[in-house]
Amino acid sequence: MPSRSGPSDAPRWCVLGRVPGGGVARGRVAAVEVDAAGERSAPIPIATAELPAFVAARERSAPRWVWSDTPSWYPRLLEAGVRIERCHDLRLCHAILSRSEAVPDRGPLLAAARWEAGPGAGEGEPAESALFEIETPEDAPGAVPHDLDAALEEFDRQRAALAACVDPGRLGLLVAAESAGALVAAEMAAAGVPWDAAEHDRLLSAALGPRPARGAKPVRLLELAEEVRAALGDPRASLDSPPKLLRALRSAGIDVESTSRWELAEHEHPAIRPLLRYKKLSRLLTAKGWAWIDEWVRDGRYHPVYVPGGVVTGRWASSGGGALQLPRQLRPALRADPGWVLVSADVAQLEPRVLAAMAADGAMAAAGSGRDLYSGLVEQGIVGTRQEAKIAVLGAMYGSTTGDSGRLVPRLRRSFPAAMRLVDTAAAAGEQGGVVSTWLGRSSPRPGDEWEELQARASLPGATSRDESRARRAAREFGRFTRNFVVQGTAAEWALAWLAELRLRLARLPSPTSAESIAPARASGPAFERQPHLVFFLHDEVMVHAPEGQAAAVAAAVRESAEAAGRLLFGSAPVDFPLELRIGERALKE
Known part of the structure; x- marks a missing residue:
């Protein structure tokens, strides 16, 4: 990740924290500057109102800002139009270092129980309450300490842990990327996704009927409900209560164990098709209906709340707004401002490519070189169709042993022995209750107490066949988890490196001049109204809101950042990460 360099005597880190006598919103904070040798300055007091100006001035010397929790500090700066280049998020980094097998002595970190906050501590508050969490009592559930000491x-x-770890380069890269991800998440929440609420309303109305009165159901759901009840011969059947619906289905002769759409789809009955349609539209109404627009869209922007590191593999989660569950049918509502475009890109088969790079499996890398990896498997004669290739690869990564996966995965084992050896070894470790780690050093959790009890009971002299079967099943399930952990977690690391690199490249693109007559994207806030900026991220997909005249430069930055992320993690490994790029007022993904 490129970085500008400041003067040789500039502080390497700048630690922010509150000081005795009141928190940020009511009193003062202070900063301590730390040089490369670890020498500290005396605390520099800062009044709350002066914090953005202080950070902007110090940012010219390019320190890495150190703070308790990015969502508790950064939004106030963004509201003032101040962005920073780098930070070290103590909460996120603590979670990585205190669990990583690469750290030989995690005792001091584990003893610092106050930093064991769950994912998203400090997340989820509206933008106008930025820095409110710094006033949270330190004994509050999920709170992290914000004071300077x-x-x-x-x-x-954390510095001591990194210095002593087995591979400080890799783990240091991971904590830097995780902290950069926290900055991206805060910036995307602040800027918001350009959102056409009128188009969203039109899409809802087309699917559900006109917006109903508060508390009432849309007309299309009412019609479908009546169609289902008529087919069941039960005019009082409740479609929204799974237990009641299950009884109604069985009374109509539909032998099901649950009301899941997968099981329902296996049955032939006149009630099934309208019921599945009802369930799908009901999910849309609940998750992204009119109430969602009222809560999450304001001034032409959708403001989701991302949680970096919210999943144990390092993938992001969401604690509000449902950014990670955006229905395809609503994508037309993503609409750029006038004079701006959306540049979006997603990576083809990210996880299999990461697996090929981790395992240094040249044959698997060659299958995806410059082309769709699944099609490459077909061209190499490993499987007959692209769908079979997808089933085989997903089966290998998720440990499927039955059905089509059970039939196809052995072909991968013959063709790609290095890749299969890597995931098989990870699965074997999990089956024994062991820990595995990603490429950069994020380690998996150990199995829980129930798992341990099952294994212990099965090893007793009087164990029954049922005890042994349950223990084997639990061991296999945890093995499937560790098998996927190393691949999904490393793919998340690649995506973080891509995000971090792209964020820096976008910030360094020249802002349009006033002569170019670019209408500023004012709804994106003062930090982003004239600058291309990330607005959306979903595992292997990014979206940038950019002035139309900079679309080509942004697209190049997206591609170059993906290439840089591959080199950063895997050096000269012959694995490429091809992107599907789209540029337009509405950047739709088919």
Whole structure:
């Protein structure tokens, strides 16, 4: 990740924290500057109102800002139009370092229980309450300490852990990328996704009927419900209560164990088709209906709340707005501002390509070189169709042993022995209750107490066949988890490196001049109204809101960032990460 360099005597880190006598919103914070040798300055007091100006001035010397929790500090700066280049998020980094098998002595970190906040501590508050969490009592559930002394102590622990770890380069890259991801998440929440609420309303009306009165169901759901009840011969059947619906289905002769759409789809009955349609539209109404527009869209922007590292593999989660569950049918509502475009890109078969790079499996890398990897498997004669290739690869990564996967995965084992050896080894470790780690050093959790009890009971002299069967099943399930953990977690690391690189490249593109007559995207806030900026991220997909005249430069930055992420993680490994790029007012993904 490129980085500008400041003067040789500039501080390498700048630690922020509150000081005794009141938190940020009511009193003062302070900063301590730390040089490369670890020497500290005296605390520099800062009044709350002066914090953005202080950070903007110090940012010219390019320090890495160290703070307790990015969502508790960064939104106030963004509201003032101040962006930073780099940070070290103590909460996120603590979660990685205190669990990583690459750290030989995790005792000091584990003893710092106050930093064991769950994913998303400090997340989820509206933008106008930025920095409110810094007033949270330190004994509150999920709180992390925001005071300066605590931050300095934790920073010392983390630096010591990194210095002593098995591979400080890799783990150092991971904590830097995780912290960069926190900045991206805060910036995307602040800027928001350009959103056409009128188009969203039109799409809902087309699917559900006109917006109903509060508390009432849309007309299309009412019609479908009546159609289902008529087919069941039960005018009082409740479609929204799974237990009641199950009884109604069985009374109509439909022998099902649950009301899941997968099981329902296996049955032939006049009630099934309208019921499945009802369930699909009901999910749309609940998850992304009119109430969702009222809550999450304002001034032409959708403001979701991302949670970096919210999944144990390092993937992101969401604690509000449902950014990670955006129905395809609503994508037309993503609409750029006048004079702006959306540049979106997603990676083809990210996880299999990451697996090929991790395992240094040249044959698997060649299958995807410059082309669709699944089609490459077909061309190499490994499987007959692209669909079979997809089933085989997903089966290999997720440990499927039955059905088509059970038939096809052995072909991969013969063709790609190095890749299969890597995931098989990870699965074997999990089956024994062991820990595995990603490419950069994020380690998996150990199995829980129930797993341990099952294994212990099966090893007793008087164990029954049922005990042994349950223990084997639990071992296989945890093996499937560790098998996928190493691949999904490393893919998340690649995506973080892509995001971090792209964020920096976008920030360094020249802002359009006033002569170019670019209408500023004012709804994106002062930090982004004239600058291309990330607005959306979903595992292997990014979206940038950019002035129309900079679309080509942004597209190049997206491609170059993907290439840089591959080199950063895997060096000269012959694995490419091809992108599907789209540019337009509405950047739709088919």
